[in-house]
Amino acid sequence: NAGVTQTPKFQVLKTGQSMTLQCAQDMNHNSMYWYRQDPGMGLRLIYYSASEGTTDKGEVPNGYNVSRLNKREFSLRLESAAPSQTSVYFCASTRVWDRDGYTFGSGTRLTVV
């Protein structure tokens, strides 16, 4: 009964380093999403994947890339980390339509120094 699993939970990067945030869901959901959460700004959509094999940009995609590896897994990559990417990152998934509501992972807290 894991739901949405994100790894790692915490990460510190130096400016210019790269890393991949992993997300996996075990609910047979079709759509998956990556959000970032910053104080006073709520959650902002970075990228999403409506179904396996498709990805689309959200509100704040610059500096990020994604891969929908299969139906279960959706990864977020930072190619060259910048201090502005210090944030809490959440992965979410939903069955098909948003009326089901999203199931969220517990987040990855990323600090770029």
Next chain:
Amino acid sequence: AQSVTQLGSHVSVSEGALVLLRCNYSSSVPPYLFWYVQYPNQGLQLLLKYTSAATLVKGINGFEAEFKKSETSFHLTKPSAHMSDAAEYFCAVSPYTGTASKLTFGTGTRLQVTL
């Protein structure tokens, strides 16, 4: 395009008092509306949702919200606050398009409950 405005970034109530968290939305098509709760260092949990059925929606932990189209509002209420309700609450909107679209979140309201 859709958007959500949450009035009040911080709300403080006494234990046992009414909780009222305000949310107004903007959507060019009939919306789906959601309230999520986030406890410290955790992800978001769905509290309740409006998906064009009953306008008064009941959720978990005694919370409810009423969809008022004329006021474009979806305020969250609870008759009696409990200490365990202290958390951050997010309102979100999604347009009904029949296909996977995207939730747009408000900036959140932090609820403090005092003795």
